[in-house]
Structures are given as structure tokens and as C-alpha cells.
Amino acid sequence: MSNQPKKTIKVVLSGLDNAGKTSMLVGFKRMYGYEDEVHNLKPTLRIDYYKREFLNLRLNFFDMGGQSKFRDMYIKRDMYFESIDLLIYLIDIQDEMRFTESIKYLSDVFGVLENVSYVKDIPIFICFSKADYGFIKVNPDEYIARRAMVKRLLRKVFPEYEFHFYITSIYNLYTIIHMISNGLRRYLEGYDEIQDSIVEYRDKTEITQAILFDHTGLVISETFSPKSKDFELENKIDRIISGHLEFFGQLEDEDLEITSIRGVDGEFMNVCYQFHLYNDLDQSEEQMKIIIEKKKSGNPYYANYYFSIISPLDNSILAENQITEIISKLSDYLKVILINYQKPTAFNQKPTT
Numbered sequence: 001m002s003n004q005p006k007k008t009i010k011v012v013l014s015g016l017d018n019a020g021k022t023s024m025l026v027g028f029k030r031m032y033g034y035e036d037e038v039h040n041l042k043p044t045l046r047i048d049y050y051k052r053e054f055l056n057l058r059l060n061f062f063d064m065g066g067q068s069k070f071r072d073m074y075i076k077r078d079m080y081f082e083s084i085d086l087l088i089y090l091i092d093i094q095d096e097m098r099f100t101e102s103i104k105y106l107s108d109v110f111g112v113l114e115n116v117s118y119v120k121d122i123p124i125f126i127c128f129s130k131a132d133y134g135f136i137k138v139n140p141d142e143y144i145a146r147r148a149m150v151k152r153l154l155r156k157v158f159p160e161y162e163f164h165f166y167i168t169s170i171y172n173l174y175t176i177i178h179m180i181s182n183g184l185r186r187y188l189e190g191y192d193e194i195q196d197s198i199v200e201y202r203d204k205t206e207i208t209q210a211i212l213f214d215h216t217g218l219v220i221s222e223t224f225s226p227k228s229k230d231f232e233l234e235n236k237i238d239r240i241i242s243g244h245l246e247f248f249g250q251l252e253d254e255d256l257e258i259t260s261i262r263g264v265d266g267e268f269m270n271v272c273y274q275f276h277l278y279n280d281l282d283q284s285e286e287q288m289k290i291i292i293e294k295k296k297s298g299n300p301y302y303a304n305y306y307f308s309i310i311s312p313l314d315n316s317i318l319a320e321n322q323i324t325e326i327i328s329k330l331s332d333y334l335k336v337i338l339i340n341y342q343k344p345t346a347f348n349q350k351p352t353t
């Protein structure tokens with residue numbers, strides 16, 4: 001079982017120009033302090049590529065510049081949409097004037113997918129981008145009506161396709177991370193065991209949400225108590241988690257170790273825990289020390305993981321009492337995956353452009 005090659009996953013980000021594709025990747029890469037970069041982005045010329053690893057996966061992102069000359073180019077040749085594992089199609093929710101144009105382009109994309117014998121069970125994510133809290137709050141009814149209109153149109157024009165809908169904003173990074181991670185989950189090794197233990201932990205402790213992240217901030221597994229329809233509450237929880245992501249990004253960049261950190265936000269307690277595993281599990285103690293030293297120069301054998309919980313204040317003691325047990329279970333499952341895919345590869349662990 002050990003030393004299997006990692007699976008390569010092709011993720012395509014598509015949509016009209018200005019939809020927010022590159023911004024999404026910038027947020028995803030940087031995790032914090034990216035606002036200036038996002039505000040000053042130039043339109044993407046042709047395609048930007050981005051690679052990173054995620055447990056047993058090698059991720060290849062294709063950020064397809066959406067100006068009309070490039071769109072024309074992509075739909076003339078099959079290769080761009082060949083062997084897709086996840087298609088994320090962005091529709092700018094703030095740009096109602098271009099909904100029809102966007103749906104027209106999606107139908108061109110589907111034309112190519114049909115040529116390249118696209119398998120129907122490969123997920124198609126429709127992402128309503130730029131759904132900023134500020135925008136929704138000013139006119140929630142208008143926002144809901146726009147979403148409903150696009151959904152209706154898509155189901156009418158493309159009855160044979162199954163869509164998964166997401167809402168994202170660059171100002172709430174977790175919305176983006178959550179969407180991308182959901183797309184990758186079906187390809188993850190060991191996911192079911194990890195998910196079952198997190199659900200069991202959540203049930204026992206009656207917390208609101210528990211999330212396991214890898215060191216790049218991708219979600220390996222998460223669980224939340226039944227989602228309320230309360231937009232304000234959901235948004236607040238998402239923003240707390242976005243704050244955690246920002247924090248992880250800084251810890252990783254500065255190579256800092258913590259055990260845990262907690263905060264209180266209204267009726268919620270939020271805690272995040274950092275733990276680490278050695279990718280090369282046959283090492284002796286002495287060698288481990290060297291590995292930790294080398295970590296500072298980006299050693300691919302060593303990786304942190306993060307576990308975040310959000311809990312009503314009343315339940316937080318119970319949740320914290322059981323934390324050692326759940327983290328040790330999660331570590332065991334992760335080790336199995338790491339042993340199976342142990343060998344370092346030509347890819348860097350650190351994000352590369």
C-alpha cells in the first residue's frame with residue numbers, strides 16, 4: 001500500500017472576465033493580507049497555472065482568463081477542458097447585466113465538455129462570486145431574487161446537468177476554501193474515517209462546528225450542526241473561521257508553533273489547535289530534531305494541521321476536555337494517509353505560482 005503516487009486533480013476556474021477567478025486564487029494562496037493585491041489585479045492573459053499538494057492529491061489549478069478573445073480560443077479547442085476533475089464556474093452576483101452573457105458562455109463550455117466525453121458525475125460548481133456581506137446586507141431581497149433567477153435559468157437551459165451552488169466573497173475567505181475543499185473531498189483518501197470521528201466528537205460535545213485543516217488551509221473534513229436559515233448567524237460563523245485561516249496563514253509563514261488559541265465572540269467560543277505530524281514516520285528521535293530544524297527551509301517531510309471548533313459558550317468545557325482524544329484519533333488516520341503517500345515529490349509543499 002505504501003508509496004503510492006499521488007493522484008493529479010485538474011481544477012478549472014472559468015467564467016467571464018472580471019468574475020473574480022484570479023482573486024479567488026490569490027486569497028487561497030496568501031490566506032491573509034491580500035486585499036491590495038486583489039484590488040490591483042490585471043485581467044489574466046490566457047491561463048494562469050497554480051500547483052499545490054493536498055494529502056494524497058496533487059492539485060493543478062487552471063485559472064482561465066475570461067476576456068472574450070480568450071474565451072473564443074478555449075472553446076475552439078478541446079484540450080483546455082479535457083480530463084477535468086472539478087469545474088468551478090464563477091458568476092458575479094453583483095453584475096446582473098451580464099448574467100445572460102455568462103450563461104451563454106457556460107453553454108459554449110458545455111459544448112466542449114460534450115466533445116471531450118466529460119463524465120456526468122464530475123462536479124460542476126456554480127459559484128456566485130462577490131457575494132460580499134456589505135452587498136447582501138444592503139438589499140437582501142434583491143440578492144436572493146438574483147440567485148433564484150440564475151438558478152432557475154440554469155436548470156431550464158441545462159436540464160441534463162447537475163449543479164452544485166456556492167456563494168463566495170473574497171472578503172470572507174472561508175467561503176472560498178469551503179467550496180474548493182468540497183470539490184476535492186471526493187478524491188481524498190481516508191476521508192470517511194476522519195469525517196466519522198469528527199461527527200462523533202461533535203455529537204458528544206454538542207458544539208456548533210468542527211473543522212480539520214491541512215497546513216495550506218484546505219479543509220480535510222468538517223461538520224456543523226444543522227445550518228440555520230439565519231443569514232447573519234451563518235455569516236458570523238464563517239467570518240470567525242476566516243479569521244482562523246488568516247491566523248494559520250501567518251503561523252505557517254512565520255513558522256510559529258502554538259498549542260491552541262481561543263476567542264469569544266458573542267455567544268460563541270472559538271478555539272483552534274495546531275498539531276503536527278512527520279511525513280517521514282520511520283525517522284529516529286534524533287533525525288526528527290534535524291527535520292524540525294530543516295522545516296524552516298521548507299522541509300516537505302513535516303506538516304502542521306489545524307483543528308478549529310466553534311461552540312456555544314456553555315458547551316465549551318466539555319468540548320475542550322475531549323480535545324486530546326479527538327486530535328489523537330485524527331493524527332492516527334492522517335498518519336495512515338501519509339505513510340501510503342510518503343515519498344516527497346517534485347512538487348513543492350509550499351504554494352508555487
Ligand SMILES: Nc1nc2c(ncn2[C@@H]2O[C@H](COP(=O)(O)OP(=O)(O)OP(=O)(O)O)[C@@H](O)[C@H]2O)c(=O)[nH]1
Nearest residue numbers: 017018019020021022023043044065066130169170
Ligand atoms: N466586491 C468584490 N470584488 C471582488 C471580489 N473578488 C474579486 N473582486 C474584484 O473584481 C475584479 C476582478 O477580479 P479578477 O479576480 O481579476 O477577475 P477574473 O475573473 O480573474 O478576470 P479575468 O482575469 O479577466 O478573467 C478585481 O477588481 C477584484 O478586486 C469579491 O469577492 N468582492
Ligand SMILES: [Mg+2]
Nearest residue numbers: 021022043044
Ligand atoms: Mg483573472
